[in-house]
Amino acid sequence: MSAVLRAADAGLVLCRTCGRVSASSVASSIARCPRCARPLLRRAPRSAERTLAWLLAGLVLYVPANILPVMYASGVGGGRESTILGGVVSFWRAGSWDIAILIFTASVVVPAGKFLVIGLLLWASWRANAWRRMQRSTLYRMVEVIGYWSMVDVVVVALTSALLQFKALGTAEPRAGIVFFCGVVVTTMMSALSFDPRLVWDERLP
Amino acid sequence: MSDGSQLPNGGLPPLPRIDRQRRLPSLIWLVPVLAAAIGLSLVIDAWRSAGPQIAIRFQTAEGLEVGKTLVKYRNVTVGHVTAIAVSGDHDGVVVTAELAKNADYLATADTLFWVARPRIGVGWVSGLDTLVSGAFIGAETGDSTARRLKFTGLEIPPALTHGLRGIRVTLESDDLGSVAPGAPVYLKRFPVGRVIDRQLAPGGHGVRVLVFIDAPNDRFVTRSTRFWNASGLDVTLGANGLKLKTESLASVLAGGIAFDNAPEVLDRQLPGDGATFTLFPDEATAMAPPDGEPHYVRMRFPRSLRGLSIGAPVEFLGINIGSVLSIDLGYEPQTQAFPVIVAARVFPRRMGRAYEALLEHGVASSDDGMARLVGQLVARGLRAQPRPANLLTGQLYIALDFLPAAAPVRFDAAARPLEIPAVSGSIEELQARLASVVQKLDRLPLDSIAGHLDEDLMGLHATLDGVNSDLIPPAVTALKRADGTLQSVERVLDDGAPWRRSVEQTVDETRRTLESVRSLADYLGRHPEALIRGRQAARAPAPPPPPPAEVAR
Numbered sequence: 001m002s003a004v005l006r007a008a009d010a011g012l013v014l015c016r017t018c019g020r021v022s023a024s025s026v027a028s029s030i031a032r033c034p035r036c037a038r039p040l041l042r043r044a045p046r047s048a049e050r051t052l053a054w055l056l057a058g059l060v061l062y063v064p065a066n067i068l069p070v071m072y073a074s075g076v077g078g079g080r081e082s083t084i085l086g087g088v089v090s091f092w093r094a095g096s097w098d099i100a101i102l103i104f105t106a107s108v109v110v111p112a113g114k115f116l117v118i119g120l121l122l123w124a125s126w127r128a129n130a131w132r133r134m135q136r137s138t139l140y141r142m143v144e145v146i147g148y149w150s151m152v153d154v155v156v157v158a159l160t161s162a163l164l165q166f167k168a169l170g171t172a173e174p175r176a177g178i179v180f181f182c183g184v185v186v187t188t189m190m191s192a193l194s195f196d197p198r199l200v201w202d203e204r205l206p
Numbered sequence: 207m208s209d210g211s212q213l214p215n216g217g218l219p220p221l222p223r224i225d226r227q228r229r230l231p232s233l234i235w236l237v238p239v240l241a242a243a244i245g246l247s248l249v250i251d252a253w254r255s256a257g258p259q260i261a262i263r264f265q266t267a268e269g270l271e272v273g274k275t276l277v278k279y280r281n282v283t284v285g286h287v288t289a290i291a292v293s294g295d296h297d298g299v300v301v302t303a304e305l306a307k308n309a310d311y312l313a314t315a316d317t318l319f320w321v322a323r324p325r326i327g328v329g330w331v332s333g334l335d336t337l338v339s340g341a342f343i344g345a346e347t348g349d350s351t352a353r354r355l356k357f358t359g360l361e362i363p364p365a366l367t368h369g370l371r372g373i374r375v376t377l378e379s380d381d382l383g384s385v386a387p388g389a390p391v392y393l394k395r396f397p398v399g400r401v402i403d404r405q406l407a408p409g410g411h412g413v414r415v416l417v418f419i420d421a422p423n424d425r426f427v428t429r430s431t432r433f434w435n436a437s438g439l440d441v442t443l444g445a446n447g448l449k450l451k452t453e454s455l456a457s458v459l460a461g462g463i464a465f466d467n468a469p470e471v472l473d474r475q476l477p478g479d480g481a482t483f484t485l486f487p488d489e490a491t492a493m494a495p496p497d498g499e500p501h502y503v504r505m506r507f508p509r510s511l512r513g514l515s516i517g518a519p520v521e522f523l524g525i526n527i528g529s530v531l532s533i534d535l536g537y538e539p540q541t542q543a544f545p546v547i548v549a550a551r552v553f554p555r556r557m558g559r560a561y562e563a564l565l566e567h568g569v570a571s572s573d574d575g576m577a578r579l580v581g582q583l584v585a586r587g588l589r590a591q592p593r594p595a596n597l598l599t600g601q602l603y604i605a606l607d608f609l610p611a612a613a614p615v616r617f618d619a620a621a622r623p624l625e626i627p628a629v630s631g632s633i634e635e636l637q638a639r640l641a642s643v644v645q646k647l648d649r650l651p652l653d654s655i656a657g658h659l660d661e662d663l664m665g666l667h668a669t670l671d672g673v674n675s676d677l678i679p680p681a682v683t684a685l686k687r688a689d690g691t692l693q694s695v696e697r698v699l700d701d702g703a704p705w706r707r708s709v710e711q712t713v714d715e716t717r718r719t720l721e722s723v724r725s726l727a728d729y730l731g732r733h734p735e736a737l738i739r740g741r742q743a744a745r746a747p748a749p750p751p752p753p754p755a756e757v758a759r
Contacts, residue, residue: 050234057238060245068248080274180244187237194234 269341316348
């Protein structure tokens, strides 16, 4: 537990927009960056609360996203609806294991990983835990970067539905599940964005 | 807390009361609440729309696929298959299907399920769409409201759609013929219904055919309706010759049933749904008056009965009253004879008015009365006799007829079945007579007759030879001469012959001479004096000459 010198302890505050360091104001009135006039905040307000809210919303949406079918594909022999996991399984059985792994990663591993990582970050900062702060901030950066890639699924469904329209020979239509999955991606992204990474370094709540 | 009130005046001003800012929950919490609300609504929706889960047992899951095979009622999708598993006894498959919430009415006790596959029958094709879309599970519900979740699926689709108006009729028959489910039912060759099902009667002594007659033609089914089997081509080569009959081309292939109302019975009462009728083998049998109870009789024939087949008619004075049931060979040790024993079934009711009269006299009502009656008839000469029904095919029938010349026999009235004494058939008699004729012919001294005849013929021949050589040449010359004579006679008698002309002239002259003589005689008659005085000139006109006499030729 090395005591990390924080900007707040040094009486400084960072502008998160332009990066200028100012002296932190004592008054409770809203301070603005002398350079870019953005509000200067020692910590993002209610960051943990927002993160948690988005995270919970994502978790709730993740359930129907996996249960409901995401796509309906019909061919000459009749049509069928497939869920995300069902699609993974059928791709795997059809021999396209690469696509199966890609979809599995994008639609199961990444969202689930995000839930876990954000949950861990929240828990640790709530406890003001000093445990592996470097790794935790690395995890946060990873979550931020990787978050967009979950949209692969949504794009696949959108593209397939747009391209596979051959009337009786074969059609593909999106189903409700993909909307929920899209919601999962958006809420987890919002959750990651709401998290103030500086919370990682706080030993007590500001 | 507020402890500054005790501070003395002039000191430091009291510290401001600092209320901890009352933190309302952030609006951000609406997001998970909204997500939860949506999720909850989905759950509620799914729960509300989830219908009953039913298990259907089939023999095979051919063509069925989990998640893909649909359950359809009147071709509307009402559910889908969610699981297929081999049944616990490994004797079939259990298909689990989830029905839609609004298809609750299918989870009732009398619902039928079957797998719809392409089927082709005579005159119909069904389930062609399943060739492309794959099989589906068809459902058909009934009236029951009792809940049921486990079913046994049918292997063939039911022939009836629920709610179809009409009546169901059960037909009982000895034999199914070629009636298949779906086979048409005809009224006057007009298809009015179809066979739904067929099954063996309990005990296996016959079959039951379940038939459905569509409304509005079901009103033609009355208590006096007769059904008969109109299956296939009815080719009968029986004692009555060759008969070929069919109801329609479809019934030739698929079999069929026809019905009509008996002509004389006027019981127009409608039978209830599910009434039972007899299915007759053919129209003639069906339309015949009811046979009533059969009586069994037995006959012993002394000679071969080749040509008599089982089912051959038994006729009483030409009326068909029954048929042959069995033909058997017996042995009589006393005479070491092998009589042919024929058992037959006769229906006294077929005797019509005679039977009614017999009933009135109380004869035919009981078995013993019947035996007494037969005994009296036998005493009067009633005999069974095989007779050829068809000389071409050699088929025999049994005739019960009065043969007054028959030798009297002892009749055992206590025997069951009744034994009717038999005589050999007319053909056998004919054969016997022919044989005796042949024997007599055989006994004729044909050789010597032929020898004598030959000798006589030889003599005749010699005589004729003599006639030829001695008599004929002079006769020919005589005839020639006669011919010449006749020719000259002809010449003489010819119209232009010179003697005829001279004869005519002579006759002419003779006539004129005679006329002169007559006028002279007349004149002399009037004037006798002329003999003396000579002729006075023109004193009186001469009389008209007489008509010329016809000259004979």
